[in-house]
Amino acid sequence: MKLQEDERILVISGPNAGGKTVCMKTVGLLQLMLQAGFLVTVDGNSRFGIFKNVLVDIGDSQSLEFELSTYSSRLKHMKVFLEKSSADSLFSH
Numbered sequence: 001m002k003l004q005e006d007e008r009i010l011v012i013s014g015p016n017a018g019g020k021t022v023c024m025k026t027v028g029l030l031q032l033m034l035q036a037g038f039l040v041t042v043d044g045n046s047r048f049g050i051f052k053n054v055l056v057d058i059g060d061s062q063s064l065e066f067e068l069s070t071y072s073s074r075l076k077h078m079k080v081f082l083e084k085s086s087a088d089s090l091f092s093h
Contacts, residue, residue, distance in 0.1 A: 007087075028056055031090060053089040055081045 003009060012020050030040045034048050057077040081089075 028054065028090065049088075051088050051090040053085060055084060055089060057081070 012023060014020055030042070031048065031051065032054060034040050035050060035054075040048075057074065
């Protein structure tokens with residue numbers, strides 16, 4: 001699969017405790033608030049899309065009982081997200 005010229009993706013990277021998770025949670029919350037009809041405090045030139053699916057993996061789903069580490073749990077969720085997502089989806093973990 002190759003990212004086409006008309007497709008977009010945003011990658012946020014940085015050091016541990018650098019605010020990546022807080023940033024993504026804030027973006028997701030603002031998106032859900034907007035789609036629910038709330039006014040959101042953003043710059044007047046800001047633009048939002050409307051997403052049919054908003055998929056979020058929050059928390060720690062590790063399981064000693066099923067020998068599932070945090071990382072493998074995240075991978076399982078990402079697999080589900082990729083299966084359920086489309087061009088009009090927003091997902092984060």
